Amino acid sequence: MTYVLSSGTGRLEHVLPDVREPQVADFNGDGIPDLYYTVSPQGAPRRLVVKGAPPEPWRRPGKWELAQDFDGDGHMDLVGTEGRQISARSGRDGRLLWRAALDLSEDEPALLPRSPGDDLDGDGVPDVILQVRGWRTLGPSARESYRTLAACSGKDGRRLWLAEDWEPGNSSGSGSGIGWSYEYPLFAWGAPDDADGPAVLVVDGGRDGGWRLSRIAGRSGRPAWSAPILRGGFAPSPATGSSPWGDFNGDGIADLALWSPEPGEGGGRGGYRLKALEGRTGQTLWASPSLVVADETQVIWPEAVVGDLDGDGEPEVVVALHQGYHREQRGYPCELVVADGRTGQVRWTWAWRSGFPDIWPPVVLRDGEAKAWVCLAVREEGFDGLVMLDASGRVRLRRPLQLERHSLDVGRQVWRALAEKGTGAVAVAYYDAGHVCLAGARDWRCAGAGPCPANR
Numbered sequence: 001m002t003y004v005l006s007s008g009t010g011r012l013e014h015v016l017p018d019v020r021e022p023q024v025a026d027f028n029g030d031g032i033p034d035l036y037y038t039v040s041p042q043g044a045p046r047r048l049v050v051k052g053a054p055p056e057p058w059r060r061p062g063k064w065e066l067a068q069d070f071d072g073d074g075h076m077d078l079v080g081t082e083g084r085q086i087s088a089r090s091g092r093d094g095r096l097l098w099r100a101a102l103d104l105s106e107d108e109p110a111l112l113p114r115s116p117g118d119d120l121d122g123d124g125v126p127d128v129i130l131q132v133r134g135w136r137t138l139g140p141s142a143r144e145s146y147r148t149l150a151a152c153s154g155k156d157g158r159r160l161w162l163a164e165d166w167e168p169g170n171s172s173g174s175g176s177g178i179g180w181s182y183e184y185p186l187f188a189w190g191a192p193d194d195a196d197g198p199a200v201l202v203v204d205g206g207r208d209g210g211w212r213l214s215r216i217a218g219r220s221g222r223p224a225w226s227a228p229i230l231r232g233g234f235a236p237s238p239a240t241g242s243s244p245w246g247d248f249n250g251d252g253i254a255d256l257a258l259w260s261p262e263p264g265e266g267g268g269r270g271g272y273r274l275k276a277l278e279g280r281t282g283q284t285l286w287a288s289p290s291l292v293v294a295d296e297t298q299v300i301w302p303e304a305v306v307g308d309l310d311g312d313g314e315p316e317v318v319v320a321l322h323q324g325y326h327r328e329q330r331g332y333p334c335e336l337v338v339a340d341g342r343t344g345q346v347r348w349t350w351a352w353r354s355g356f357p358d359i360w361p362p363v364v365l366r367d368g369e370a371k372a373w374v375c376l377a378v379r380e381e382g383f384d385g386l387v388m389l390d391a392s393g394r395v396r397l398r399r400p401l402q403l404e405r406h407s408l409d410v411g412r413q414v415w416r417a418l419a420e421k422g423t424g425a426v427a428v429a430y431y432d433a434g435h436v437c438l439a440g441a442r443d444w445r446c447a448g449a450g451p452c453p454a455n456r
Ligand SMILES: [Ca+2]
Pocket: 068, 069, 070, 071, 072, 073, 074, 075, 076, 077, 090, 091, 092
């Protein structure tokens, strides 16, 4: 006989007569273990499954999202709305950890945090950033509301700051390009640490209909700078594990490489320029003219990739472009461009031609020593595959891929640079002939067990 009790309340939930050794597995993929057992009443064995339910304390109305491990017990905790309040509850047992000390109006449900949850106040506990409605006093009897961001302590829910001087522009927007997508506004993202502690980066719609990236000081909530950017040019999806951050002016503070709209004649758009923005001030670093494209669709992957290719300690910037459809060439002339991170000047380009300018975006691989390579996947006539180039732009490897329906779409979600713990080596995860492969710059051998196309 097996008795099944609720872990939350201790109440008897099921009695399974004649069942002695039930086992546990997640049968319906909801993340909650189910109980299964075999019965053979007339000799023919039958397998039965009791559907697992979430623990009683977890069953509560409202909208909940996995946030961070606030109480440090090793279980991710949840943040959600209960009535007009924002609460954090333990991911282990559902117990209330804190209620945010925020005054939320009924018509403005707070956007739940999508930030990775940096520790903003330095107490060792990751904090939470939320979109809220603030109030401004206009006169003795007049006040108006506005939307902004607030930070709450992940330890006790107390308000750390309200960004009084910052207001999002347009409400929302999402879209996609070839293989990438974005969802704005308020894609809050921690910037690398500097003297002021981690910063909050937000992309939202500017008043001119474009997109802007703003940096807000993580300690105080004061806006530091805003800059117009290419749509999708910061934190597109899928994330490839590469980053647009690098210290371009050598002051020890991370700067940012991105495409920025240029003012055109008569107030219109004048194309997009690749820029390096100083991390703390947002000022443009490169003095001489850098790379420009006439149209945003020419940028095949909107986020720039930064890495030190030649091992001199200074970062290079890698981007991928096409020149539009050429009828005579019956395809798109495409280019991988590597620019000097200190000056923005083009160092080298590698060209290919494709019937469709589709890629797995460039990633920088590393063997743990000084050497680095740029790797991407392209589709050329008669070749779908990986191309690896060295620091001076020479092709070091061409490896055909067996793609589903000759499309890079399926494998794009897998494509990702992964750093090896402790060694500084960076490998890449990719999809080939129905396998997920992990191969590195050191030797192009798949680390996975069993037969793998990377090892053929
Ligand atoms: Ca926890």
